[in-house]
Amino acid sequence: MTSIFASGGTALTLRLVTAEASADMAAALPEALRPLAAGFEGKPGQVVRFPSGSDSDAWLGIGPGKDVFAIGAAAKALAGGDWQIEALPEGWDPTLTATAWALGGYSFTLYKPADREPARLVLPEGADAAEAEAVVRAVTLTRDLVNTPADRMGPEGLENAFRSLAERFDATVRVVRGDDLLAQNYPMIHAVGRAAGEAPRLLELEWGEESHPRVAVVGKGVCFDSGGLDLKAAQFMRLMKKDMGGAANAMGLASMIMAAGLPVRLHLLVPAVENAVGAGAFRPGDILTSRKGITVEVDNTDAEGRLVLADALTRATEEKVDLLLDFATLTGAARVALGPEVAPFYTDQDDLAADLAGAAVKVFDPVWRMPLWDGYEGDIDGEISDIVNSTAMPMAGSITAGLFLRRFVGDAAWMHFDIFAWNPKERPGRPKGGDMHAARAVYQMLKERFQD
Template structure:
């Protein structure tokens, strides 16, 4: 069927066992086999392999029995080959179980081969295989983009990936590059990226029926962030290849929208830049005049993502989108607030916030709404400019960054995701490295809003 799933009629059977069920299941084993399960407690991802003539081929722990993503550990925890689930628990969604298994089969293999092939799953009844495969493929595109080092996934590499995505779905592509950014009035994108060896650029994709509701997706595409003249320390710079995680998530979501042929007019915008150090680098104290004419004093060159997003968001709202969504690896403050696994999002629209929160819960894409607290607007007010790009207050950094972006969206229905785009360590279905975060929840919301 594909690299995730199998239709084999001779697949081995794995029995899912919660911690509450552990004793009963082990008691069913032949007496000679019970010692094999002596250390098995039914904890998430625990595996016991059984003889071929036993009640099943393996026992697999699922903890409290409610977390489908526990199955993400099966692809490389079970031996290679085809497996089917014996008696799917009612509390688990078959589609999420299949998705978790597929996502757990991911390895980034561009520079190092995988140690083995993943085990494949015979999808349980109730699984929409086409849909789950599409979601898994989009997540793996996102992961591959983020995991690719900046020497091959700089602005040029990101443009090549963007073009490939657009051509696969027959989309219209526009690239505004280098000094053309100044001529076409994208001054902040140009300023952030002009010191790099690869020219800055704005990537745009349009797809779908122009009469359908207009959906704009904007993704931060800072392909590497040195911090600019406000240079990051080595530890802070080490993983900055992932600073284009917003662009990767926007592209993964766009793939899902186009593959599903959702009835929207899709507009994807990715400002692709490298924030480098050079003679032409923008400086602290510079004042940039944005696409909208809003003046921005540069307090810190390491707060560059909001600058390129400001111009991209300004371009998006010119076409009056019905819904505008941006993804950005914007602030470390978001991680201080919610850690690496829960993604904050911002919107002034109460109904939309409720839809997104419900969608995130439904598809196990953890999100938490944060406030666009108007009282902190004073923190980004400039003395000699309209606004500054970095608040003087060392607190609420994710909120003040979101308020900065809000200055550029006008009255548009808008959602901002301040994502991490990265797994710090291996978790079931979520291997260490680049990750799709927030985009699966948005896709679920979009389906409910535009299809159901």
């Protein structure tokens, strides 16, 4: 990855301007320069360039000045060259500022080169270059994985990326593939993926000292979701290359954990499948016996993510686990509840919820706790099976999905993230397309819990 941070030398100067200060600053400009600032209101992403010899080479609007990610607009808006920030607004963390700048310079270039090189930043005083680089690399990994189409990022492509991540940090990898899933008792992962051209598989990575607290991270790796025999409509299928966004976020989180050398024993699990239509496809009405022994009636083949997660979560809890996390693009109901920018999470652990909420605010990675409402437990009970994978109730779909997963985690301290992994529109520091949601907040929480 080419660094977006400048190594030193001559740099242009950038002044950050709030909406409140914009009018007074424009009025204070020399008369010859005022036309350049016409219409500048300090809105996030607004840029004014000034000629050489001016007090500043450019202004960047940052709105109210409270969101560090406003700086993310600079990398592409200024495009090229090295820049230094005149002064950080009060409360802006230098490392997070540098991270936000770099994330704003991201482009997905696998098939089409970027229009121009992003501007490079001279790191603000006090910034931790290694930390910023590690987070940027992890988010870039996540974005690239989600943005890559399924013809290239199917179960095999995801396995290759998984192995590359493990190799970078000298981690151990195990893969159970195809019919070996049945032989080794991962029946629901096999059922969901057996109709696809590329065999389903469970990917496992382990890293760290065995004596350290065990943190298990599970990511939903449905590399494309047609809906199966309960076929999705075209408008809902169009973005289903991103249905492995949970796996991409889990891998990005793992990258940050390992790069930081956190004193944990990391166990990363990704069930990698394609939910395809074919002669071998699982059917509505089928009853699957999970790895845990719980029988599950398939009410809808488009509720497949919770099936593959269930076997992986069971595997994760078969050894003592101090903290269990899962990431999944699981339900449309989560988007109805909180939209595309806020990640809902579920846990029965109040201390975890409080720690995560505080961490999320620090790194501008918004999350919101949702209830594991026991009153809806009966809605997932089966009539001829222990549970069903989709309820008849047309409400609370994200909650009932969380309750389904809870049946497979036992008494582990557990958090479930029902994420979108996608930005539907361009925002400063957050380009349109695949993205990391909630994983930076989790990483901050883990640093606060485990870092020496």
